[in-house]
Amino acid sequence: MSGSTAFLYHDDFLKYQFGPNHPFQPIRERMTLETLRSMDIFRGDSNRTIVPEIVDMNDLRAVHLDHYIGLVKTLSQRGGLLDSGDTPALPGLYEGALRAVGATVQGARDIIDGEYEHAFNPAGGLHHAHPGRASGFCVFHDIAVAVRMLQREYNVGRVAIIDTDGHHGDGTQDIFYAEDVLTISLHRYGRGFFPGTGEADEIGEREGRGFNINVPLPQGTDDDLFLRAYRSIVLPALRAYHPEMILHQFGVDGHYLDPLVGLGYTTQGYGLVASLTHDLAHELCDGRYLVVGGGGYDLDATRRAWSIMYCIISGSHRWDDDLLEELHDGFTPYSNQHVTGEVLEVIEDVEDRSLPLLEGVIRYV
Numbered sequence: 001m002s003g004s005t006a007f008l009y010h011d012d013f014l015k016y017q018f019g020p021n022h023p024f025q026p027i028r029e030r031m032t033l034e035t036l037r038s039m040d041i042f043r044g045d046s047n048r049t050i051v052p053e054i055v056d057m058n059d060l061r062a063v064h065l066d067h068y069i070g071l072v073k074t075l076s077q078r079g080g081l082l083d084s085g086d087t088p089a090l091p092g093l094y095e096g097a098l099r100a101v102g103a104t105v106q107g108a109r110d111i112i113d114g115e116y117e118h119a120f121n122p123a124g125g126l127h128h129a130h131p132g133r134a135s136g137f138c139v140f141h142d143i144a145v146a147v148r149m150l151q152r153e154y155n156v157g158r159v160a161i162i163d164t165d166g167h168h169g170d171g172t173q174d175i176f177y178a179e180d181v182l183t184i185s186l187h188r189y190g191r192g193f194f195p196g197t198g199e200a201d202e203i204g205e206r207e208g209r210g211f212n213i214n215v216p217l218p219q220g221t222d223d224d225l226f227l228r229a230y231r232s233i234v235l236p237a238l239r240a241y242h243p244e245m246i247l248h249q250f251g252v253d254g255h256y257l258d259p260l261v262g263l264g265y266t267t268q269g270y271g272l273v274a275s276l277t278h279d280l281a282h283e284l285c286d287g288r289y290l291v292v293g294g295g296g297y298d299l300d301a302t303r304r305a306w307s308i309m310y311c312i313i314s315g316s317h318r319w320d321d322d323l324l325e326e327l328h329d330g331f332t333p334y335s336n337q338h339v340t341g342e343v344l345e346v347i348e349d350v351e352d353r354s355l356p357l358l359e360g361v362i363r364y365v
Contacts, residue, residue, distance in 0.1 A: 004116040005314035006050045007042070008103040009033050013123040016096030016139075018088050023260060023297045024137045026096070029122040031303040035327075036310055047314050050110070052103035052121070054095070055145060059105055062148040063141055063175065065132045072097065072139055082134035097139040100124055104142035105149050107290050111245065112154050117287035118278070118313045122306060124292030125249040127169035128195060136167065136195060143247055143292060144175045150245065160243035162234060163187070164273060165251025165294040166261035168198030168214065172249075178206045182213075182241045182358075184234055186226065188254070188263050189216030200350050203357065210357040213237060215350055218342045219262040222335040223269030225343040226254070230273055232347050233355065238280055240359045244288065246281050250274070251294025252305040256333045258298050264333040267305050271319030271328075274309040289313060304328070 014026050033049070041047050060069060075082060075089035082089050100123035107119035127143060128136030143161060150156040161176070163169040163185040176183050189198050204212035215229050238246070252270055254263035274291075281289035291313065296302030304327040311317040317324050335343070 004046050005118040005120070005310070006048055006107065006110065006116045007033060007036065007310065008050045008052045008107055008119060008121040010051055010099050010103070012096050012099035014096070015092035016100055016123060017093070018090060018137065025299060026123065028296060028299050028302045029293065031299065032122055032306045032310070035303055035307045039311070041311065041314065041316055047316070050106070050119070052099065052106045054098040055102035055105055059145050059149050060098075060101060060140060062152065063131055063144045068132045072134070082139065087134045087137055087139065093139065100126065101140045101142040101145050104146045104290070104292055108146040108150055108245070108247070109153075111288050111290055112150065112156070118281075118289045118291070120291045120306070120310050120313070122293040125165065125251055125294030127163060127165065127172045127249050127294060128167070129171045130174055135171065138171065141171050141175065143172060143249060146247065146290070147181060156244050158182070158241060158243045159245050159247060160184070160238055160241055161247045161249065162277065163249040163251075164254070165249055166253040166258065166263055167251070167295060168195055169249060170195040170197045173197065173202065173212055176208060177204055177212055178208045180207050180211050182211050182237065182243065184213045184215070184237055186215040186217060186229055186234070188219060188221070188261055190218060200346065200353060203354060210354070210361040213350065213354045213358070216346060217263065218339050220264055220335050220339045221343055222264040222333055223266050225335055225340060226265055226269055227272060229343065229347050230276065233350050235276065235280060236355055237358055238284060240355070240362050242284055244285050246277065246285060246289050248277055248289065248291045249294045250291050250306070250309060251296060252302050253295030253297055255296070255298060255301045255305060257301045258296070260297050261295070264335060266329040266332055267301075267308050268319070268328060268332070270305045271308045271312055271324070274312045275319040278313045
């Protein structure tokens with residue numbers, strides 16, 4: 001089963017940039033849209049492009065502090081650093097950030113309103129942003145702003161956030177750590193790897209205890225192990241939680257060609273993850289599935305992975321469709337025995353630690 005799907009895009013997304021030599025290049029978002037247009041995806045009524053508005057300031061202030069919002073605006077006009085150096089403020093960054101967040105909020109609102117069932121905002125997924133500071137190329141936390149809107153305007157009680165970016169979503173964890181918002185992150189973890197958070201024992205606190213699930217994976221994890229972890233942990237956790245909407249941070253910097261992360265995923269793996277999650281959204285929450293971007297620093301691999309994902313969630317193709325062959329990788333890396341053993345231990349640890357705790361909390365409430 002599938003449903004109507006929207007691709008949110010505005011050229012303001014290209015203003016969210018940090019210079020020509022920076023790893024983050026927003027042109028990948030336009031490249032993805034152009035790839036899909038070349039495939040004639042946006043035909044009929046089932047697929048469409050949406051021009052998003054900028055975020056309402058009241059929505060933004062539901063997550064971010066006034067003085068920080070003002071700092072971003074000021075530094076974007078005169079220049080400066082928003083963190084230790086990875087996230088410089090250049091002219092236009094503030095406007096690009098407002099449009100990126102606005103697209104995620106609009107996608108969430110339109111899905112709840114029944115305008116379409118699925119949506120993709122390639123400029124979203126800014127999961128390192130914190131209420132009062134930027135981090136890791138992320139200025140404002142679009143996912144959190146959208147969740148706060150859903151809670152406030154629609155009384156949505158159960159939102160699930162899945163994060164398959166190569167880096168841990170530390171901003172997401174920080175914002176929702178003491179709340180019953182289900183957050184699941186599968187990411188590379190190891191000494192010296194950014195951001196240094198996301199161990200399996202970080203399970204939430206107070207009302208959020210049991211709702212924060214981390215799956216820390218070693219360098220070199222391949223598709224098979226990634227998918228084994230996804231099926232073993234994400235799918236049963238979502239079924240236990242039974243969300244009203246799924247938000248998926250679909251960073252693709254875990255791709256084996258990505259220069260920053262060192263994981264071994266391929267477009268086939270990403271396609272199957274999109275297919276599994278899409279089908280579960282129809283099983284659990286009437287198809288309400290919002291996908292946002294995130295990491296992805298090999299431009300061609302990012303373009304291909306996001307295009308495949310969009311084809312799958314829109315129902316135009318299956319993850320293994322021959323028509324997607326030109327977009328898929330021609331090479332598949334495999335994990336060595338040591339990495340395999342380490343990942344299997346992580347899966348067992350998280351299964352034993354987090355799934356019973358989450359299921360117990362759900363039964364209790």
